[in-house]
Structures are given as C-alpha cells and as structure tokens.
Amino acid sequence: MKVTTGQRLQSYIKDPLVVFIAVLGILPLLSSHHFYLQMLTLVFLFAFFSEAWNIISGFGKQFSLGHVAFFGIGAYITGILYADYGISPWIGLALSGVFGILLALLIGFATFRLRAFFFTLSTIACAEALRVLFTYWRLGSTGLGTTIPAVNGLGNLTFSHEIYYTYLAYILLLTVVSVTYRITKSRIGYYLFATGGDEEAAKSLGVNTYRIKLIVFAISGFFTAIGGGFYCMYMRYIEPCMVFAVDFSVQFAVFAIVGGLGTIAGPILGSVILIPLSTFFRSWIGGLFTPIGFLIYGIILVLIILFLPGGLMKGISMMKDKIAQRISSRKE
C-alpha cells in the first residue's frame, strides 16, 4: 500500500514529536534577550549531545560513560586548526567528525565482541586518558588554554548576535534527530534494538551485533565530536579540564535517562527541563555545575534507575494509559 506524499506529510504534522520540535524552533524568536537565547542555545546543544549519546547507549544499551572524549577531541581539533593554523572551522568540524568516527572505531574494535561493561570501562578510561594527555601536552597558543580569535563571519563560525548560534545549535539538533529517526525505521535500527534487548537472542537470529554496534557508535561519536567543535567556537575558549570534564559525560547521560532512555524525545525533554532548572538553581545553591548540583544528579540517576527506568517518557506513556483506561471504564 503506497503512501502519498500528502498523506505522509499529514502524518508527520500530527506526530507529537514533530510538533514539539517545531515549537522549539520558534522559541528563539520569542525574545531577543541575550540570556534567554543563551539558555536556548545550551538547551538545543545539550539535547543534541544527549541524542547522540542516546543512539548507542539508549537504543543499543551499550553505555558510554566517557562520551566527553569525543566532545573534547572535536573541540580541540576545530579549535587548534582555527586558532593556530587559521583553517576554517567548517573544515575543522568535518575533521572533528572524522576523528570522532576513528576514535569510536578504535574503542569499538577492542570491546564490542566482549561483554558490555568492557566497553563502558574503555570509554571511561579513554576520556580520562585524553584529558590527561591534552593537559600534559599543553596544546594551544596561550599555554594551557586556547583562545579562539573572534573574527565575525559565517566562514569563521563566529557571530556577533547570539541568535545565530542558537539556530545553528537547533540545526544540529534537527540533524541528529532526523538521522536517529531514519535509523529507528530502518533495519539497522531494529537490529540495534534487538542488540540492546538481548544480544544473544539477536545473534541467534542472524544479527551481526558487532557490526551494528560499530556503525552506531561511529555515528554517535561523529555527531558528538562535531558538537564539540561547535562548542569550542561558541565558547571561544577551551582548556583540557574543561572540555574533557567528566561532567559532560554525566550530563549527556542524565538528560537522556531522565527524559527517557531509548526514546527520541527523551533526551530533548531531559535537556529542556534540566538546563533551565540548573540555570535557576545557580542563583539558589550555586548552580548545577557545583557539588550540590552533581550530588543531586547522582541521586536523580540512582532513583530513576531504581524506580522509573524509562524516564519521563515512560511516565508520560503510563499516564496516557491510565487516562485511556479511566475513559474506557467510564464508558461502561
């Protein structure tokens, strides 16, 4: 039964996810207040990172707790190439993406034939190793940290007005969401779910779980690295302890888990809720990037895993079911 383009478009418009994302796209236009746009940029950016993390860890159930490794590599490649060699950040981004893929393949090659926790361990070790390596090398033009020259222009990925960054971050988010969506509808996506559901059963059905994990991890690494490069151009200053901080790994994971592991909307939801929350917390208890903040993140993680592993998305769908039940029982 062939679906016409018109029908397909109609189904897209009715899809709550599409509506949600469209609404997000309009948000930057609602106010030109710098603080507001800055927060939106971060929301979009972290939703992007969480989505990328979610592909391998949420759908595939291979938890990467060192995803910041890709972030940092991307940040440094783009940053150094531009700051020290004047190479266009767009090329830098592309190269960051390539290195993201290579790093993913390296780790995957070593670990994907083994139990999942070897993979997790490797990602942790990798992130730490890179952080230490870059700290030791003291890369960059100004000692430990690298400052990115601020010469405006699209070619330099530098803008005077925040809204450009906001929309670029939004485009990044759109890209990763579309890719994720296409994957979930394809054979790779189903094989990925199978791998995450029960790897042995998947193998017994002909799924080359090793290859699936490699492909998906490479995609995840690719996006995260590019995002890291963007982050570098956005912040205009990077140093190893900043871009290889485990805090990022935690955030990517927490947003996805809180929002709903293994769903497409989950990471976005997590980011939309937690980033503003953390910003408001900043004034109250010093912010979510502080000891109390991470303490709370830790508690949230443990509680969610123990009591609501499906995150907010699961909570929402449970509520929908309850409401539907109540409606149908009322009809009787």
Next chain:
Amino acid sequence: MEIFIQLIINGCLTGMTYALMALGLSIIFGTLGLINFAHGDFIMLAMYGGFLISLCSGMDPYLGLFIMLPVAFVLGIALYRFLFKRLIDAPEESHIIATFGLSFVFQYGAMLLFSAEYKSVSTDYSANVFHFWNQYIDYPHIYGALAAVILIALLISFLHYTNTGRAIRAVSEQRRGAMMIGINVHKIYAIAAGLGLCCIAVSGVSLITFESVHPTIGPHFNLLCWIIVVLGGIGSIPGTILGAIIIAVMEMMVGYYFEPALTTFAYFVMFLAILMIRPSGIFGVKERRA
C-alpha cells in the same frame, strides 16, 4: 639502575595494596555479579575514615581498623540488603548507571562534608625510611604491603578452608547450582559484600598513610581496580595480585621516566591492548569471542 630497582620494589609494595583494593572489587563482582562503578569512591570514603579516626584520636590509622573493620563488614551487609539486592536482578546496564550515579553522590557528598582540600595522615613512621643496599623504602609502603599480605592470606584461607568460604566460591562459579544444593545465596551475597568492604577498609587505611585523599579521587581508583581485575583475569586471586603488581610497577616507571600525569594514558593504552589480545586476562578462563 638503582632507581630502576627502587621503582620495582616500590611498585611491588604499592601493588600489594592495589591488589587488596582490587580483590574487594573482585569478590563483589565475582560473587554477586554486581558491576560496581562506585568502588573507587568506597575506597575514598575508607581513606577519609582512616583520616578522621587518626585526626580525632591521634592513633595510627591501622589501629583504627579495630573500629573500621567491623563497621565495614556491617556496612557491606547493609548495602547488600538495601541496594545491591535490588540491582542484582536488574540487567547489567542498570548496575552501571546506578553505581555511576552513586559514585557522584559519594564524590560530591564527600566534597560537601570534607571540603576540596587534599588530606593525608602522617604517622610517627611516615618519615622513616628503611634503608638497604642503597634502596630507600618508606615504612608506610612496607606496612601497607604487610597489611595487604596478611589480609589476603586470611581471605584465601577463609575461602578455601571454611564452609562459608567454600560456599562463596561455589556461588561465584555457579549461582544456580549452588542454590540447588541448598546454599542460602542471600546470606552468601551479604557476607561477600561485607568481606569486599573489609578489603576496601584496609586498603583505604593503608593508602591514607602514603597518599592524599580528595573527594574526587574515587574514579581514578575505580578505573585502576577494574583494569587490574581485567588484566589479572576475572575470578582469579593470583591473577588480581599479579595484575596489581604489574600496574603498580608500570605506574612507577611511567611516572618516573615520563611524567606522572601520563600514567592514566598508559592505563588506557594497556587496557585496550589487553582487550584486543587476551580479554580473559592473565589467569582468566579463556573464552571464545562470540
């Protein structure tokens, strides 16, 4: 050349303490099947425990073990009953995320309690050095190794010569089988958890005598212990000890000949190498990659 020998000796001594730490992990992982990514933070807390006891009472932290050991054991049992038990039945992924979250709770909880300064303990023998053949070895390291050897010996005897110990080994190898011959698995799990925490307590106390503690050193020890366990072979005590010594010696070498900061990088490279060449570890059971 002398330095080289010095490094090896220091490595072996520190390695014993590392071995004890890693054994704590191995017991819990091997018996309960629990992947604990907060292990390093337990060590951090043990180090603070030793520090506090020493601070408050002025005693040598090793003496403080008379208090810490029973507490650790009871704590292990409590942890099992209230947390580990729930996690064991959940899929492995949940272990990882939950203990990862726990790690953060410990790290930042400790930061709030103890502030972010580095703390260490100096004892009457901290500055003393044992001198032979032009080698200088400080007493804290010696005592640390001694404590580790004693505890490991006790542990091995317990596992091999007592009924409970044998039951623990049985459960490690075959949970279902063990249940079938009437072993109360929950009791075994609880005891294993308690034992694991005892190992952590002792190694924490040793560590605080020759290293400083900081709320965020947990992840470093965590990585260290996991790499040791993988290198030595999961489930093998001699493997863990050998692995720990290798790692400690490597740490000394890299730290001296290159740069202390690069040791983490060295771990990563070595870890990947192990996984690619022989993931079952030195003494682990070689299993076919599927």
Next chain:
Amino acid sequence: MMHDIDGSNGSILELKDVTKSFGGIHALQGININIQKGAIVGLIGPNGAGKTTLFNMISGFLGMDRGEIRFNQKEISRLYPYDRSRLGIGRTFQLPKIFNNMSVLDNVLIGALQKSSDVNESKQVAMEILRDINMDTIADSFPGDLPIASRKKLEICRALASSPTLLLLDEAISGLTPKETLEMIDLIEKLSAKGITLLIIEHVMKFIMNISQWIVVLNYGQKIAEGTPEEIARNETVIDAYLGKKELSC
C-alpha cells in the same frame, strides 16, 4: 550411526568427536551425532548431562576444545552465531529470550529481517507467521506480561521467520499446561511438515518419546545411547541413568 526416515535425505548436522571442558569439568566428551534432514530428533539426559552445552556449541555460542561440526557437510566451528543463523540454524533458549523492548510483531520482525532488508516486507512476513499461530491479535502488544506458553511460541515464531532449515528447541514444553503442550506438539508437527529438521531438548519423557523419530541420550557429557523411542525405552543404560524413573514408559 544413521537413521533413515525415508531414505532419501542426507545429513544436515554432523558432530564428530565434539569435546569441551570447563576448568576440570568435562562438559562434553567425544560426542558423535548425525542428524538427517527432515527428522525430529529428541535430545535427552539427566540434568547437567550437557544438552544445552551441546546446543550452545551447535549454534556457535561456545567454542569446542576438539572436534568438528558440519552443517550440510560444511564445517562451521569457526563461524560466529549470526553467520550460523544465516546458514539456516535457528534456536530457542531454555528460558525464552524475548526482546522485551519491542512489540510481539517486532520480535518476529527481527527474524524476518534476515531474509529481507525491507522493513515493510518483513513486517508482512512476520504478520503471516503470527496469523498462522493465532497470535496476530496481540501483534502490537509488548511481550512483558505474556504467559510462558505465548513466550515460547513467540520465540519459535521469531526463529521461524529467519527461515531455518535446522531448529534447535531447548525445553520446548517445560512450564506448559497439558492443553498448551498439545498446541506446542501441533506447532512442532507443522514445523516438521515444512521440512525443517528439529532437534529438541526436553525432560518430559512422554512428550519426547511421542514426538521424536529418533532419540539421542546424553549423560555426564557422553552419548550413552541412540535409537528409536522404543529402543531407548528398553535400553538398560538409559534406564539406569535415570534411576529407573517411571516416565520412561510410553
């Protein structure tokens, strides 16, 4: 030792001297088995005899210390499980390994996707299979709360969707009520009618004796007997191994 069902088929699975030890325990010792195409073969033996280990070895989840495994005359012991599946070996597990994170239909879909990379086409195939077994009504529900009988059937459907020529069924009816067992027997006979060779592990003697055309008996990792159900029921070594259990009579 060959068994000739209708004399025209060749060997689909051949195990020669298959041996496996875990530490000091000999899980399997020098196993020799030959299974003809289209047969229904029962694999029995007391607990711990090595039956599931054998399945794991055939399907590629465990490596052997020594021996050969030939599938349609082709040596497969170097192949990964997913490659063996693609050759036509399907299996179920002692405790059904259902994908709890996807619907019943999607579970079967995974099997079907082995034959066609088109998701929609595979969905049709999966739906057909579910329809055949009257599970199409629950196609969209999640398997989490399904009773054991449905889970076992689902696992079989899923394996079936990958078009296997040899299907390993581990504990086909354990946990099932008598009525469910009859349904399962029905399903198994349908599978055989499709030409699929079946190797079944089961402990319920009556069932396995009735459904199998040939029986292989393992004990302590060794093959102690092989033959038709009648022969096995009379076999002294087998009876000894089971300590004279009454279920052996059929």
